Amino acid sequence: MNYSMFDEIDYFTNFKGNQKIPNFQNEFNNNLNTLEYIENNNLDLYTPYEGYIRGNLFKNMYDQYKNFQPGKIKINSEQEEMLLNIGQMAFAAHELNLLLDNYPNNQEALDLFNKYQRMTDEVIKNYERRYGPLNVSSMDMKTIPFKWENDKWPWEM
Amino acid sequence: MWKYEKRLQYPVNIKKKDLKLAKYLVTQYGGSNGELAAAFRYLNQRYTMPDNRGKALLTDIGTEELAHVEMISTMIYQLMKDATIEELKEAGLDSHYAEHSRAIYPTDANGVPFTVAYFATTGDFKADLMEDMAAEQKARAVYENLIDLTDDPDVIAPLLWLRQREIVHFNRFKELYEMYEKEGF
Numbered sequence: 001m002n003y004s005m006f007d008e009i010d011y012f013t014n015f016k017g018n019q020k021i022p023n024f025q026n027e028f029n030n031n032l033n034t035l036e037y038i039e040n041n042n043l044d045l046y047t048p049y050e051g052y053i054r055g056n057l058f059k060n061m062y063d064q065y066k067n068f069q070p071g072k073i074k075i076n077s078e079q080e081e082m083l084l085n086i087g088q089m090a091f092a093a094h095e096l097n098l099l100l101d102n103y104p105n106n107q108e109a110l111d112l113f114n115k116y117q118r119m120t121d122e123v124i125k126n127y128e129r130r131y132g133p134l135n136v137s138s139m140d141m142k143t144i145p146f147k148w149e150n151d152k153w154p155w156e157m
Numbered sequence: 158m159w160k161y162e163k164r165l166q167y168p169v170n171i172k173k174k175d176l177k178l179a180k181y182l183v184t185q186y187g188g189s190n191g192e193l194a195a196a197f198r199y200l201n202q203r204y205t206m207p208d209n210r211g212k213a214l215l216t217d218i219g220t221e222e223l224a225h226v227e228m229i230s231t232m233i234y235q236l237m238k239d240a241t242i243e244e245l246k247e248a249g250l251d252s253h254y255a256e257h258s259r260a261i262y263p264t265d266a267n268g269v270p271f272t273v274a275y276f277a278t279t280g281d282f283k284a285d286l287m288e289d290m291a292a293e294q295k296a297r298a299v300y301e302n303l304i305d306l307t308d309d310p311d312v313i314a315p316l317l318w319l320r321q322r323e324i325v326h327f328n329r330f331k332e333l334y335e336m337y338e339k340e341g342f
Binding site: 052053054055056058061062063065068070071073074080083084086087090091094095097098099101102104133134135136137148153154155157 | 160161162163164165166167168169170209210213214217218221227230231234235301304310313314315317318319320321322324325326328329332333336
């Protein structure tokens, strides 16, 4: 099996502390029929995490430099862990977006794109509830002071 | 139009000051093969692509390059943060300090300021896509040179990651070019 959905399940259930990502477990259970489909498709993809640390979701395109292994992303807080979830899901969706730009009729890529996009939206919503807005259009902006300018900016993290 | 998301595409967390490296790394911000040139080269070329595949691909890769500008800028900022005047002088960044203090500013590794000449647009989609493929290869080569110049794992990880993006983008441009050829565009 080239593409392991189980890695994702492990990933999402291995959160430290009390953090819960609602819906994902149900999402995965409801999508078990998708699993069979993904195993049999023509896309040879890394899992979102494995693709994210490499900067490349496509196994046939990955090109290692010398003997450098992809960096492991260090997690020092729950916030960084949630950002990693957003990063990997958004990255997987973006990689499929670029593929679909060239091959707009690839149904398998489209289904996966929609799946990862939905998961990205979900993890962003969860993050914003806890740590403040990532987008100025976030729902979490109703109280003063204006939350957009709060917290650290990306280059200060 | 564009929207900003307040996060990096891939995390950058550099703890060790390194002014020499900052001086080299800036070329991937403001050099001819850098991310800023890439972003606007593609966003500028997209208007004259022959069909919607090209318009979509150049829009989406151009947009991603803006996220890479942010990553490189973050790396330079973190490498230079808290530098003393003495340290800036030692690294040969005293002339940078004279013009820009501790701000970041798009130049190449020799301090030559960014220029829109790097956008390299002909309006001929074959020439433009070939230019883009070459640009991705040149940026990959520069990332490899930069990786060779450091041993800080906090710097190497994002450089490896950005290098890999050049490979993916190169392959997407190549696919599109070959499809256009085959379809007789």
